[in-house]
Structure formats: C-alpha cells, structure tokens
Amino acid sequence: MNPGAMDAAAPDAAPSSIEETADVLRRRVARQFGRSLHIRTLDTGSCAACEQEIRLLAAPHYDLHRLGFFFTPAPRHADLLLVTGPMLRAFASAARKTYEAMPSPKLVVATGACALGGVYQPDEFSYGSVAGQLPVDVWIPGCPPSPLALLQGLMVAVDRMAERAWHLTFLSGGAQ
Amino acid sequence: MTALLLFAVAAAAWLAAAICALPLAKPGRGIWVSCGLSAVGGVIALAGGILALLSADSRVVSPGGSVVVGSLQLQVTSLSGVFATLVGVVAIAIGLYLPRSGRNAVIASPAYLCAFNLALIASITVLSAAGVPTFLVAWESMALLCYLLILHRPRSIQVAGGAFWFLALSEAGFVLIVAAFVILAAKTGSLEFSVIAARAHLVSASWRNTAYLMALAGFGFKAGLVPLHVWLPEAHPVAPADGSAFLSGLIVKLGIYGIALFAFRLLPEGAAWRGILTMGIGAVTAAIGILYAMAERDIKRFLAYSTIENVGIIVTAFGAAMTFLAYGQRALWAFLLLAGLYHVLNHGCYKTLLFLEAGVTEHAAGTRDMDRLGGLARALPRSGVIAFIGTLGIAALPPLNGFVSEWLIFQGLFQGFRTHSDLVAILIVVAAATLGLTGGLAIYAFVRGYGIPYLGMPRTEGAAQATERGQPIAGPGFLAVACVALAVGAPVVLVGLSRAIRTATGVSLRPILLPGKLTVIPAHTNFSGFSPTYLTVFLLAVLVVPVLIYVAGRPRGDSVVVPVWDGGMLAFKPRMQYSAMTFSAPTRVSFDALYRPAVSVRRASDDPAGRSGPVHYESQATPVFEKYLYRPVVRAVEWLADVVRPLQSGDVNLYLLYVFLAVLVAYLVAAL
Amino acid sequence: MPQWFVRGLRRGLVTTRYPARPDPLAALLPGPPSFRPDALTRQVADDLVQICPSRAFVRAGDELIFDAGACTACGRCRERAPEAVTLSGEFELAATDRAALVKRIPLRDE
Numbered sequence: 002m003n004p005g006a007m008d009a010a011a012p013d014a015a016p017s018s019i020e021e022t023a024d025v026l027r028r029r030v031a032r033q034f035g036r037s038l039h040i041r042t043l044d045t046g047s048c049a050a051c052e053q054e055i056r057l058l059a060a061p062h063y064d065l066h067r068l069g070f071f072f073t074p075a076p077r078h079a080d081l082l083l084v085t086g087p088m089l090r091a092f093a094s095a096a097r098k099t100y101e102a103m104p105s106p107k108l109v110v111a112t113g114a115c116a117l118g119g120v121y122q123p124d125e126f127s128y129g130s131v132a133g134q135l136p137v138d139v140w141i142p143g144c145p146p147s148p149l150a151l152l153q154g155l156m157v158a159v160d161r162m163a164e165r166a167w168h169l170t171f172l173s174g175g176a177q
Numbered sequence: 178m179t180a181l182l183l184f185a186v187a188a189a190a191w192l193a194a195a196i197c198a199l200p201l202a203k204p205g206r207g208i209w210v211s212c213g214l215s216a217v218g219g220v221i222a223l224a225g226g227i228l229a230l231l232s233a234d235s236r237v238v239s240p241g242g243s244v245v246v247g248s249l250q251l252q253v254t255s256l257s258g259v260f261a262t263l264v265g266v267v268a269i270a271i272g273l274y275l276p277r278s279g280r281n282a283v284i285a286s287p288a289y290l291c292a293f294n295l296a297l298i299a300s301i302t303v304l305s306a307a308g309v310p311t312f313l314v315a316w317e318s319m320a321l322l323c324y325l326l327i328l329h330r331p332r333s334i335q336v337a338g339g340a341f342w343f344l345a346l347s348e349a350g351f352v353l354i355v356a357a358f359v360i361l362a363a364k365t366g367s368l369e370f371s372v373i374a375a376r377a378h379l380v381s382a383s384w385r386n387t388a389y390l391m392a393l394a395g396f397g398f399k400a401g402l403v404p405l406h407v408w409l410p411e412a413h414p415v416a417p418a419d420g421s422a423f424l425s426g427l428i429v430k431l432g433i434y435g436i437a438l439f440a441f442r443l444l445p446e447g448a449a450w451r452g453i454l455t456m457g458i459g460a461v462t463a464a465i466g467i468l469y470a471m472a473e474r475d476i477k478r479f480l481a482y483s484t485i486e487n488v489g490i491i492v493t494a495f496g497a498a499m500t501f502l503a504y505g506q507r508a509l510w511a512f513l514l515l516a517g518l519y520h521v522l523n524h525g526c527y528k529t530l531l532f533l534e535a536g537v538t539e540h541a542a543g544t545r546d547m548d549r550l551g552g553l554a555r556a557l558p559r560s561g562v563i564a565f566i567g568t569l570g571i572a573a574l575p576p577l578n579g580f581v582s583e584w585l586i587f588q589g590l591f592q593g594f595r596t597h598s599d600l601v602a603i604l605i606v607v608a609a610a611t612l613g614l615t616g617g618l619a620i621y622a623f624v625r626g627y628g629i630p631y632l633g634m635p636r637t638e639g640a641a642q643a644t645e646r647g648q649p650i651a652g653p654g655f656l657a658v659a660c661v662a663l664a665v666g667a668p669v670v671l672v673g674l675s676r677a678i679r680t681a682t683g684v685s686l687r688p689i690l691l692p693g694k695l696t697v698i699p700a701h702t703n704f705s706g707f708s709p710t711y712l713t714v715f716l717l718a719v720l721v722v723p724v725l726i727y728v729a730g731r732p733r734g735d736s737v738v739v740p741v742w743d744g745g746m747l748a749f750k751p752r753m754q755y756s757a758m759t760f761s762a763p764t765r766v767s768f769d770a771l772y773r774p775a776v777s778v779r780r781a782s783d784d785p786a787g788r789s790g791p792v793h794y795e796s797q798a799t800p801v802f803e804k805y806l807y808r809p810v811v812r813a814v815e816w817l818a819d820v821v822r823p824l825q826s827g828d829v830n831l832y833l834l835y836v837f838l839a840v841l842v843a844y845l846v847a848a849l
Numbered sequence: 850m851p852q853w854f855v856r857g858l859r860r861g862l863v864t865t866r867y868p869a870r871p872d873p874l875a876a877l878l879p880g881p882p883s884f885r886p887d888a889l890t891r892q893v894a895d896d897l898v899q900i901c902p903s904r905a906f907v908r909a910g911d912e913l914i915f916d917a918g919a920c921t922a923c924g925r926c927r928e929r930a931p932e933a934v935t936l937s938g939e940f941e942l943a944a945t946d947r948a949a950l951v952k953r954i955p956l957r958d959e
Contacts, residue, residue: 064864077742095745102742117947119903119919132947142942142950144903144921147878149867154943162868166944171915171952173883173935 033106034080034159037069041079041103045096046127047086050145051113055083063148070155076102081158084135087115088128100135108158112141112151120144180253181235183225184261184301190218191268191294198290208276211290215297216272222301223265229258230677237307237369250369252307255677256442259518260434261304263525266659267426268297271419274533274652277540285417289329293423296322303431309358309368316354316431320347320399323428327416339415342408350398350405354435357391360384361443374443385444389451392439393458400432401485402492403462404802410469413481414545418536421477425484426529430521433491440495441514441681449503453604456496460611463489467618468768471625471761472798476535476545479626480528483571486615487524491517493608494586497593500605504596509589511684512700515674516585522670523578523663527570530656534564537653538630541643547757549637550630556643559650561631566657570664572623573616576713578663581697583616584707588699595701618764625760634751667709671697773799878940879922884954888933889913894956897926897934911956917942918950 042055058065059072073079076099088096100109111131114120117140118130128134141154156162194214197207229235237252253261271293275285285293299319306312324347327340362368364384365376377385398405409429413421440455466485473479498513537560538553539545554561566577573579590612593605635641663670675686690698698706743749758765765772774796781790865872894913898906905919906926927934944950 062863062865067864075742094747098740098742098745101739102745105737114903114919114921117918117950119905119916119921122904137947138945140918140944140947140950142881142918142920142944143940144923146942147940149865149872149875149878150940150942152867153941156868157943157945164943164945164949165941166917166946166949169917169937169939169942169952171881171883171917171937171939171954173885173937 028160032160034108035069035161037071038081038155038159039071039073039079040081040083040155041073041076041099042083043085043096043099045084045086045092045116045131046089047113047115051085051115051143054143054145054148054151055085055112057148058151063152065152065155068152068156076100077104079103079107081108081110081155082135084109084111084131084137085113085116086131087121088131088134089126090128091126093128093134096131096134108138109135110139110141110154110158111135111137112143112146112154114142114144116140117142179235180225180229180232180258180261181238181251181305183221183228184253184305187218187222187225187265187268188298188301190214190221191297194218195291195294198287198294200287208285208290211294212272212275214272215275215294216269218294218297219265219268219270219272221265222268222297223262225253226258226261226263226265227673229253229261230255230673231258233680234371237371248308248310250308250311251302251305252371253305254442255680256437256518257304257434259521259674259677260430261301263430263522264297264300264304264427266656267423267525267529270426270529270533270652270656271423272652273655274419274422274536274649277647277649285419286329289326289417289420292322292325293419296326296423300427300431304434307370309362309370312370313351313355313358316435317351319428319431320344320351323347323424326420326423327412329417329420333415336415339408339412342411346398346405346408350395350432353391353395353398355395357388357395357439360388360391370438370443377444378446382448385447386451389439389444389447393436393455396432396435396439397458398432400429400436400492401462401466401488402458403465403485403489404806406462406466406485407802407807409481409485410473410478413484413532414475414477418477418532418539421480421535422529422532425481425532426525429484429488430525433488433521436492436495437514437517440499445499445502445682447499447503449500449601452496452499452501452503453601454496455499456493456605456608459489459492459494459496460608461489462486463493463615464611464618465489465771467615467622468764468771469798470622471618471764472758472772474547474757476538476547476626476630477532479547479622480531480535483619483622483626484524484528486619487520487528487571490583490586490612490615491520491524493612494520494589497590497605497608500601501596504598504601506592506595507682507684508686508700509592509595511678511682511686512690513586513589514682515671515678515686516582516589516699518674518677519585519670520579520582523570523582523660526656526659526663527567527579530567530653530660531564531571533649533653533656534560534567537648538643541645541648543639544637547626547629550635550640551633551637551751551754552631552635552640553643554631556635556640557645557648560645560648560653563650563653563657564631565627566660567653568623568627570660572620574620576664576709576716578660578667581664581667581709583612585697585699587612588705592699592701592704621764622761625757629755629757629760633754636751636754636756665710665713667697771801773801775799875940876938879924879936880940881917881920881922881937881942882926882934883937884913884915885933885935886955887957888930889954889956890959891956893930893933896929900925900929908956909953911958913954913956915952915954916950917952918944918947 042052044052057063082100082103084096111117116131118132121127121129123129131137139154139158141150143150146154153162157164191214194211197214198211200207234254235252237250239248239250275290296319299315299322302315303312303319306315324340324344327343328336330336361373361380364380365373367373367376394405401409413424416424463486466482466489470479470482470486473482494513494517498510498517501513502510535545537557538550541557542550542553544550570577570579573583587609590605590609593602596602671690672687675690679685679687686700696706696708776796779793781792783789894908897913898908902923902925903919903921905916907914942950
C-alpha cells in the first residue's frame with residue numbers, strides 16, 4: 002500500500018478504508034523502527050551482485066549507520082529481513098525458518114530482479130520469486146540495486162521517505 | 178560421653194552393618210538394614226567428630242592389644258576430630274545412596290558391603306590412633322579393604338588393573354610411612370604420638386627432615402601428590418560409584434591427615450625449606466591435576482584428576498603454613514592450617530556428591546562418557562540440581578563453600594610479605610599465582626563437566642532414555658544440603674575449627690577471626706575481611722533485580738513458542754552440539770607440551786579429502802608419569818630381581834650353606 | 850601520525866549526503882528505461898517482448914505492460930529501438946505494492 006499517496010493522486014492508486022487502516026498500522030510499525038533498525042540479509046540463491054551492493058552500504062561512502070541501520074547475523078535480533086535471489090526450492094525451508102525466528106514486529110524487503118520475479122522462471126529448482134514464500138513489505142528493483150536505491154528502499158520500509166513508485170510513469174518527455 | 182566413646186559406638190554400628198550384610202545371599206530388603214546401620218554409624222561418628230574438634234585432646238586409652246600387633250592405643254585429638262566429621266558425613270551419604278531400586282539396579286554384593294563397613298571402622302581407627310602400631314595396622318587394613326572395594330568385579334581386566342595400581346602404590350607409600358615412623362620412634366624412644374611430639378626437638382634436624390620427607394612421600398602416595406598420583410585416574414573409573422566416592426571423599430583425606438599429623442603435630446618446628454618444598458609440590462599438583470582433568474571424557478577420571486587438584490590446594494596451604502611458622506608468623510600458621518582443614522571438609526562434601534551423581538548418571542544413562550550424554554538436567558531434574566550445587570562448590574564460585582575455603586587460602590598466601598624475606602615472599606606469591614591459574618581452569622573444567630552431560634540435548638539414545646525412577650536422591654541430596662550449610666554457616670564452622678586449631682596449635686584465632694560475629698578476617702586485622710553470610714544474602718538480593726526488571730518490563734501480549742534458531746538447518750542432530758573434547762581444545766592446545774598428544778589419522782582410501790570415506794582420528798595424551806617414572810623403576814626392579822635370582826636355585830644344600838655362612842658371620846660380628 | 854589519518858584529513862568527508870541532499874553520482878547509475886509512446890509501434894513492442902531476457906514486457910492489445918521490477922537494466926531494449934527507449938535515470942524505485950512497479954505504456958495509434 003502506498004503511504005505517500007497523500008501528496009499526489011497517481012492514476013492507479015485508489016485507497017479504500019480498509020487499505021487506509023492497514024496503512025496506519027503499517028506506519029505505526031514503521032515508527033517503531035524509525036531510529037534504529039537491525040537488518041538480516043538472506044541470500045536465497047542469488048549471483049551475489051546484490052550482496053556486493055548491500056556490503057557497500059556499510060562502507061564510508063554510503064554509511065548506513067548514520068541513518069540508524071545496522072546489520073546483524075542473528076535473526077533473533079533482526080527487525081528487517083533483506084532477501085535477494087530467486088528463492089531456490091532447496092532453500093525455502095531455511096528461509097521460512099529464518100523468517101519465523103525473527104520476533105514480531107518484523108519487515109521483509111525483497112531486492113534485486115531475481116527476487117521480484119524477473120530473470121528466472123519458476124522451474125524444478127527455484128520458485129522464480131520470493132513472493133509466494135515470504136510476506137514481502139517492500140520491493141526494491143535493480144540488477145543489482147545500487148546502494149542509493151537500497152537506502153531509499155530501507156527508508157521507505159521504515160516510513161522515513163515517501164514512496165515514489167506509484168508516481169513513476171517511465172514515459173519520457175513529460176510527467177514524472 | 179567422650180568423642181572416643183562415640184567413635185566406639187559408631188564402629189560397633191558399622192560392625193553390625195557388616196555382619197548384617199553377610200546373610201544376603203541374594204539382594205532384598207536386608208540391604209536397607211545394613212545401609213541404615215552404616216548411616217546411623219555415620220551420624221554417631223559425625224557427632225563424635227564435632228565433639229572432638231570442640232574439646233581438648235582426650236587421654237590416651239589402651240584397651241589392650243596383642244603380642245603380634247602391639248598394644249592398641251587410642252586418642253582423639255581435635256585434628257582427627259575434623260577428619261572424623263568427614264568420615265561421618267561420607268558414611269551417611271553412601272549409606273543412603275547404596276540401596277537402590279528400579280530396573281537397572283546393580284545391588285551391592287554382601288562382600289562389598291562388608292568391606293565398606295570394615296573400611297569405615299579402619300578409617301576411624303586411623304584417626305583415633307595414638308601410637309605407631311595402632312596407626313600402621315589400621316592404615317594397612319584400610320588400604321586392603323579399599324582394594325577389595327575397588328575389586329568388586331575381579332574377572333574384568335580393567336578393574337583388576339585399576340585395583341592393582343591402587344594396591345601397589347599404597348604399599349609403596351606404606352613402606353615409606355613405616356620408615357618415617359620407625360625413625361621417629363627410634364630416635365625419641367617411644368611409640369606414642371604425644372610422647373614423640375613432646376620429644377621431637379631432641380632429635381637432630383637431619384633425622385627430623387628425613388622422617389618428614391619420607392612421610393610426605395609416603396602419605397603423598399595415598400593423598401595423590403604429583404608424581405605419586407597415578408593410581409587415582411586408574412582406580413576411580415573402575416570402582417563402583419560409591420567406591421570412588423569413598424576413595425576420593427575419605428581415603429585421600431586420610432593421606433592428608435597423615436601429612437598434617439607429621440607437619441603440625443609430630444614435627445611442627447623445622448626449617449623454612451620444608452614448608453616451601455611442600456608448598457611447591459602442592460602447587461604443581463594442583464596445576465597438573467586440573468590440566469589433566471581438562472583432557473578427560475570419562476566423568477570419573479575427570480573427577481579423579483579434580484581430586485588431585487584439590488589435594489594440591491590443601492597441601493599448598495599446609496606448606497605455606499609451615500613456611501610462616503619458620504618465620505615466626507604463628508597467627509598465619511594457624512590460619513592456613515584452618516583454611517586447609519576447611520577445604521578438606523568442603524572437598525569431602527562436594528567431591529563425594531559429584532561421584533555419587535556420576536554413579537546416578539552411569540545407571541540412568543548407561544555411560545560415563547561425556548560425549549554420549551546431554552540433557553540430563555531435564556531427564557533427571559533433581560539430580561541435575563544436586564549436581565549443580567556440587568559443581569558450584571567445586572568450582573569455588575560464591576556463595577558456596579568452595580569459594581569460602583579457597584578465599585581463606587588465598588588470603589593467607591597473599592600475606593607472604595609478612596615473612597620479611599623477599600625470596601620467600603616471591604615464592605609464596607608464585608604459589609598463589611599457580612593456585613589462581615588452577616582456580617580459573619577449574620571453573621572452565623567444571624563448566625564443561627556440568628554443561629556437556631547435563632545441559633543441551635541428549636547425544637545418544639541412552640541419554641535420552643534416562644529416567645530418575647529408582648535413582649538414589651537422599652544420599653547426594655544430604656551432601657548438597659551439607660555444602661550449602663558449610664557455606665552459609667561458615668561463621669559457625671569457623672568458630673568450631675578455630676577451637677580445634679587452638680587445641681592443636683595453641684594459637685587462638687577467634688578474636689582475630691570473627692570480630693563482628695559474621696565477618697572473617699584472615700589472621701591480621703590490617704589486611705582484608707569479608708563475610709560469607711552477608712555475601713550470600715547480597716547475592717540473593719542482587720538476583721532479585723533482574724526478576725523485578727522482568728516483571729516490570731516484560732511484554733504484555735501473547736508470546737509465541739518457536740523452535741531454537743539452529744541456522745535454518747533441515748535437521749539439527751544433537752551430535753552437532755559442542756562436545757567435551759572440543760570445549761577443552763583451547764586449553765589442550767595451549768598446554769600441548771604437557772599432554773604431548775600422540776595423534777593418528779587414518780583415511781579409508783587415498784582419494785582427495787572429502788571423498789576418501791570415513792576418517793579415523795585418534796589423539797592420546799602421553800602418560801608422562803607412567804612412561805618416564807614408573808616404567809623405568811619397574812624395569813629396574815625387574816632387572817635387580819633377575820640379578821638376584823641365581824641365589825634362589827631351589828637346591829636345599831645351597832640353602833644350608835647360606836644358613837651356615839649367616840651363622841658364621843653373626844658370630845664374627847658379635848665377637849668383634 | 851598514521852598515514853591513513855593524514856590522508857583522511859586531506860581528502861575530507863566522502864560520505865554521501867543522500868537522502869538529505871541528492872547524490873551527484875546518481876545520474877551515472879544504470880536503471881530502467883523510459884518509453885516514447887509515439888515511437889512505440891506494435892512491431893517494436895513485439896520485438897521488445899521477444900528481446901527482453903528478463904520477460905519484463907507483455908503486450909496486451911493496445912498497451913505494452915512493462916514490469917519495472919523485472920528489469921535488469923541490460924540495455925537490449927534500447928539497443929533494439931533507440932528512438933522509442935531511453936534511459937529514465939530513475940533509481941528511487943522502491944514499492945510497497947508489487948503492482949506499483951507494473952506500468953502500462955500506451956502504443957502509437959496506427
């Protein structure tokens with residue numbers, strides 16, 4: 002759901018009252034993580050390019066610590082699960098266990114074209130996308146997503162930045 | 178009602194228990210009678226011991242004797258009273274432990290019960306011996322009866338080997354003890370201990386020192402000083418659990434009693450180097466004991482090495498006490514003796530407890546190997562709690578009793594500067610540092626010793642099937658209560674012990690020891706002080722804080738029970754847990770030079786690693802003492818026997834020639 | 850003074866000010882394409898559907914449905930039809946609803 006829909010009505014966005022309630026709930030959850038968020042990365046079978054970009058987030062140029070984000074290896078300490086990769090079938094139960102090991106409230110962010118359904122079709126080795134296996138809150142496209150895109154996605158997840166995806170039309174020469 | 182009378186009644190009770198055990202052709206209700214009488218005897222002995230340590234030395238009583246063994250002379254001193262209380266406690270505990278019901282029950286045989294009760298009688302006689310013959314006869318009978326205790330399954334080669342180690346080293350020690358006593362008796366002209374003690378100063382220093390060193394080595398065989406300790410890790414695993422408890426809890430302490438007898442009663446005055454040597458041997462024993470304990474998987478061998486470590490601590494305290502006396506520090510002399518005796522009591526309690534719990538584990542789970550156990554605290558809840566109390570005690574963690582006695586020993590050692598000799602003060606501090614090392618390693622070792630078998634998940638079916646039905650709780654439970662009582666009631670214990678020390682040494686520690694009724698001050702007021710009772714209260718109060726934080730701040734919503742996070746693995750097998758050997762691996766690697774492990778790796782095939790099939794890895798610590806000390810001595814004895822053998826030709830004529838030559842030589846010597 | 854300390858002082862602050870201020874490097878990033886609907890014929894659209902290795906295009910009648918989530922920014926679509934496809938320069942693509950990334954591009958009326 003689109004929390005930033007208040008500023009400009011995009012053509013496809015038509016929030017109903019139920020969706021607005023969910024929206025308020027989501028924002029309350031996001032407020033909890035506003036100042037400090039612990040991120041657990043999960044690679045479900047990616048080529049590791051996304052992981053390289055995620056790794057750069059901790060480097061001096063992007064420095065996610067200044068925004069209050071931290072990486073943690075333990076799902077028990079994590080607030081947000083950052084998933085990459087097309088969800089290999091062999092990994093699905095481990096991904097499920099990682100998600101269940103995280104205490105509520107928790108967020109799931111899927112990033113990279115593989116996790117969003119592109120690149121790989123569902124076959125006997127992979128599900129093709131994390132959509133069916135984990136409840137995703139924020140999708141971050143890219144192949145790989147740059148650290149700036151990852152930062153924007155994380156800020157959207159904790160409701161510190163407005164989501165722009167609805168407004169984007171990908172039409173050149175006009176309305177952006 | 179004197180202490181000696183109480184001991185006699187206790188001995189009678191044990192004799193009755195031994196006799197009651199005999200008609201038990203097959204196990205039945207009768208075992209309860211016999212064990213009940215053992216426990217009753219223990220209660221009486223405990224009362225006698227407490228009475229003995231609170232009162233002055235009793236008179237020497239000679240209730241007759243025989244031509245063969247000399248007259249029986251009995252006297253109860255306050256020093257022996259301390260050890261007698263331990264006899265009582267151990268008798269009660271093992272008496273309550275022995276009868277067991279349930280499907281896996283291994284009932285003690287009549288011979289075993291007989292030997293056990295008679296060994297108790299022999300022990301109490303050793304403690305109340307007032308003269309050399311009584312002591313020696315009682316000592317040797319105690320050793321032989323313990324040999325029978327260990328040898329409960331004589332047809333098993335390991336059991337026979339372990340029992341043989343015990344007997345052989347016991348006899349070697351006995352030779353030295355006899356020699357020491359004979360020297361003193363010959364030089365002072367009397368066989369009574371009180372007379373020897375009174376006339377000791379008339380003996381020349383070299384003879385005194387020789388006697389002391391022989392006694393140290395002789396009793397050191399029994400107590401378990403390095404390098405005379407080798408029988409402990411061999412005999413303890415093969416003995417039944419209560420037998421091991423008896424050995425470690427009591428018999429080893431009788432060796433310490435012997436050392437204390439020579440060091441503090443018969444030959445107290447002496448040069449400083451005696452004390453420093455004793456202290457050094459004690460410190461080395463403690464360090465080596467705990468280091469070898471770290472490498473053991475068998476619970477009983479582990480506990481045996483831990484006994485060696487604690488014996489080292491006690492002997493270090495005694496040695497430092499002797500050093501302080503040589504420099505005129507009488508208060509510290511008495512104080513360290515007190516601290517050492519306190520540690521004797523404490524160790525007797527928690528080591529017996531741990532051995533009995535090892536027996537419970539062995540019967541419940543079917544194995545003594547730590548790497549095959551796990552999760553016993555859930556399968557055997559009450560035993561888990563009791564074993565935990567024993568572990569806290571032996572690891573010397575506050576607020577339990579091990580902490581109190583080790584603190585006292587450390588405080589005594591830290592005052593080495595009062596000797597006003599730089600070299601001695603440094604040596605004492607080095608001993609204290611070694612004890613500090615062993616204390617840290619002991620905590621490490623017992624985290625492993627409790628955590629691997631009792632915590633976590635069961636590693637094998639046997640451990641998973643363990644049940645507490647039919648396992649004895651009363652015996653170990655009584656010892657757990659004793660441990661807590663010795664800790665919380667430390668002021669009371671210290672009052673009693675200081676009365677005993679005053680009788681034994683003539684130094685009155687009481688005013689310096691407990692000024693405010695609850696605070697302990699080690700010998701000199703300007704050094705330090707602490708209160709075990711207040712410490713216990715404080716620790717319990719501090720424990721309330723996290724409870725309050727939890728109650729106030731816990732989440733109010735529903736909580737979800739989820740599985741343990743195991744890294745997302747498909748199947749978490751309990752064998753993937755930390756094992757005993759991996760837990761101690763850092764220490765074993767650091768002290769590689771001591772263990773000198775012989776490692777052998779065998780692969781099933783020559784294919785590259787990962788596809789070569791099963792790999793067999795074996796690492797065996799080199800038995801340093803057996804290899805470099807005992808084997809050469811045994812070989813030397815065998816060589817000597819070979820050299821002498823031609824004399825034993827079996828020819829009667831040659832023997833008659835020997836007799837003739839001996840008579841000739843005797844006449845010549847008498848004529849000259 | 851350690852070398853890295855001196856070097857650090859000389860170089861100054863290298864951390865980006867994003868999201869408080871725009872990052873100058875953002876313009877160099879590869880990203881999803883932009884479309885010129887008046888250059889998008891049916892033929893071009895069908896070619897784009899065929900050529901995308903990530904199956905980000907589907908033609909539904911008079912519309913080209915573009916899934917920005919599946920786009921890998923490989924550039925094949927731009928290579929095939931540079932008059933219809935340009936760089937969008939967008940990188941702030943995060944969406945809470947997967948459907949927000951699926952866009953309908955109208956084709957040229959023919």
